[in-house]
Each structure stands twice: as structure tokens, then as C-alpha cells.
Amino acid sequence: MIFLRTLIFMLILAPTPLFATTTDSNLVARVGGIPVTSFELNRQINKIIPLRVSFHGGVSAERIKEIRQEALKDLIERAYKVKYAIDNEISGSSAKVDAQMKKIKGNFKTDAEYEKAVAVETETALRASLYRQILATAAEDLAVTSKVLVSDEEVAKYYAANKHIFFMPKQFRASHILIKVDPSSNDAERAALKKKAEEILARAKKGEDFFNLAYYNSDDRTKYVGGDLGMFHAGQTEKPFEEALLKLKVGGISDLVWTRYGYHIIKLTQVNEPRQLSFDEVKLKIKSTLENKRRKKVYAEWISSLKQKYKVELLVQ
Structure with a gap:
């Protein structure tokens, strides 16, 4: 059984349609034999x-160069993961490839448009690229995601040690009416706007809606x-x-309040006093925070180990 699985992965690396449909002229890099194509780079x-x-904004040549380097780095990192998947006999689902190909094809109005779009890369090479992405995801799930586990006990311990962080300050809910005053307005204009605000204020204080x-x-x-401010x-x-x-x-309704925007009439509609947030209110957020922190650490260590293990061959600078 082990021999059979090993043979399958050796065949994947051999000159089969899955990995070897691109010529060297279409390659920009290899990682342990895993190709990175110019088509993938452009995508x-x-x-x-x-x-x-x-x-x-426009895109300068220098910015495009930076983006190209970022894209190449991403694809080389993906190739590390694919190589890891192959070495550890992690397989991908051909059904997922079929589903993605169907989705891509669905973006075109006709079969002719689709065939023209994939003609240069070839449909087989596109399938191979999609399969490499699936392998990379499967590898990351096994090497990283499965190890990013945070227990309820860890979450509770974090809350107890950092309780002061989870504190809700005093909150208000209010509505307002703004009579806007242009900073460049003259005294007469300001006086007229103030009078308008005072008339509205009087109506509000008399109980008008x-x-x-x-x-x-x-x-x-x-x-x-x-006027609700939330x-x-x-x-x-x-x-x-x-x-x-x-x-x-x-x-209650305020008197006129002057700010740089103009005259405000404020109605206070709700007040929530400051309070300590309970564990149940924040436990999911804490768990997510701890998982993200752990994931970054595990991921960085994993990628570092792959870089030491697998050789990168840059074919195009």
C-alpha cells in the first residue's frame, strides 16, 4: 500500500499532463522540481x-516591479508547500479541480471565448496550476492549521490575566440637528444661522418631534x-x-452647542455606564486572537524549514 502511494506521487512528478505541460520558456522558477509558470505569475x-x-491612481514601472516580486515570492512559497505535500504523500481532490475549471469556464460567454483565453497556457497546464494550489492548501492544513489549537482553559487563563483590557467605557447614544456654518461666512450670515438654530431649538424644547x-x-x-448618531x-x-x-x-435636549461645524442641538437618547465585559462576551474574540498569534508562529517556522530543505531555482530575474 505504501509502495502504491509512493508510486502515484512519483508519477505526478514524472512527465505527465499534471505537472509537465509547460516548456522551460514558460517557467519563471522551480522549487525542488515544482514549476512556477509565467501564466501563474501574471495571474x-x-x-x-x-x-x-x-x-x-496610475501604476508606475517601479510599483509594478515591486508587485511582481511580491507575486513571485507568493508563488515560490506556494511551490514549497506543494513539494511538502508530495514528499508527505498528501493528495488533492480532482473533483475540486473540476469544480474550479467549471467556474472559470462559466466566466466566458461562449466555449470559443474560453478556448481562446486558455489556448496559450493550455487547459491542461491550467488544471495543473489549480491542482498545485489545492495541494498547497492541503499541505498548509496539515502542517499548520491542524496544529493551531487553543483550549478553553487557555482562553480562560488569558481572560483572567488581561481582564483590564476587556472593559467597555461609558457609551452614549444621541441625535442632533446641525445648522452648518461656513468658516468663510461673515457676521451677518452667522447671525442669521444662529437665529435659525435658536428657533429650531425652541421648537424642540416645546416637544416638537x-x-x-x-x-x-x-x-x-x-x-x-x-439625526441619530448611533x-x-x-x-x-x-x-x-x-x-x-x-x-x-x-x-434631555441641550442648548445650542458650537463646534467647528456649526450649531448643534443635541438630544441624549441612551447612556450605558462603563462596565467590565464578561468572559462569555469576549471568549470567541480571545480564542481568535490566540489562534491567529499561534498560527503566525507555526506558519513562519514551517516555511523557514521548507526554505532550508528545498532549493529554489530562479529562471527569470
Whole structure:
């Protein structure tokens, strides 16, 4: 049985359609015999560009060069994982390859468009590339993911040692009406806007519906939700705004409050006093944090060991 599995993986590395459909002219690197093709490199570059370049900005030649190096590094790292998978007899699912090929083909309107798109690389080479990605993922699952386990006891211990971190500061919920004042406005214009704000304030204090007052009079985009600012905590608003809030009781309406934006009329709608978050509230977040930290460590050690074990051959600089 062991001999049979070994034979299967030897055949994968032999000149079969799965790994050996590309010529040397289409290779940019090899890692222990695992190919990295120019087609894969171009695909990886195209994946990275939207993440590294502003939508409205151009892409300089220097930036493209940096992205190309990043893409090549990613693919070499993937090849390390594929080599690890083969050496450790980790197999991939051909059904997953079929599903991905079907998905790719579905992006084209006609079979002719699809065939034209894959003609240079060839469909077989594309399948091989997809299979290498599946192998790399399977290898990482075994070598890293399976070892990133955080027990409930570790989570509880972390919470006990770092309880002070999990503290919810005082929170407010408020609505406001903003009468915006342009910094370049003159005294007469400011006086007129202040008078408008005072008239709205008088209506609010007489009990007129605050939602409607905000909707029809506020210059802030929150007007469409009746001026509702949602929940926020101390320190998140302008100092005069917060000082006015602290003087209010729930349901209370402030006098006019001046900030750099203009005149505000504030209604306090909710207050949550500061409190310690319970273990049940934060245990999932703690577990995720610990798992991510451990994963980075295990992953770095694994990749480092692969770099020492497998030779990289760069065919194109």
C-alpha cells in the first residue's frame, strides 16, 4: 500500500499532463522540481494590483516591479508547500479541480471565448496550476492549521490575566440637528444661522418631534435617520459636544452647542455606564486572537524549514 502511494506521487512528478505541460520558456522558477509558470505569475500580479494600487491612481514601472516580486515570492512559497505535500504523500481532490475549471469556464460567454483565453497556457497546464494550489492548501492544513489549537482553559487563563483590557467605557447614544456654518461666512450670515438654530431649538424644547425637526432642518447627513448618531463612547466627539452630553439626562435636549461645524442641538437618547465585559462576551474574540498569534508562529517556522530543505531555482530575474 505504501509502495502504491509512493508510486502515484512519483508519477505526478514524472512527465505527465499534471505537472509537465509547460516548456522551460514558460517557467519563471522551480522549487525542488515544482514549476512556477509565467501564466501563474501574471495571474498573481493581477490579483495583487487592486489591493496595492489606488483605483484612481496610475501604476508606475517601479510599483509594478515591486508587485511582481511580491507575486513571485507568493508563488515560490506556494511551490514549497506543494513539494511538502508530495514528499508527505498528501493528495488533492480532482473533483475540486473540476469544480474550479467549471467556474472559470462559466466566466466566458461562449466555449470559443474560453478556448481562446486558455489556448496559450493550455487547459491542461491550467488544471495543473489549480491542482498545485489545492495541494498547497492541503499541505498548509496539515502542517499548520491542524496544529493551531487553543483550549478553553487557555482562553480562560488569558481572560483572567488581561481582564483590564476587556472593559467597555461609558457609551452614549444621541441625535442632533446641525445648522452648518461656513468658516468663510461673515457676521451677518452667522447671525442669521444662529437665529435659525435658536428657533429650531425652541421648537424642540416645546416637544416638537425631534426626528422630523432633524429630517427637515439639519445640514448633516444623519438627517435621514432623524439625526441619530448611533452608539459612541467618550472621546469620540468634539469636546464641546461631549461636555454638553455630560450635562444631559436621557431624553434631555441641550442648548445650542458650537463646534467647528456649526450649531448643534443635541438630544441624549441612551447612556450605558462603563462596565467590565464578561468572559462569555469576549471568549470567541480571545480564542481568535490566540489562534491567529499561534498560527503566525507555526506558519513562519514551517516555511523557514521548507526554505532550508528545498532549493529554489530562479529562471527569470
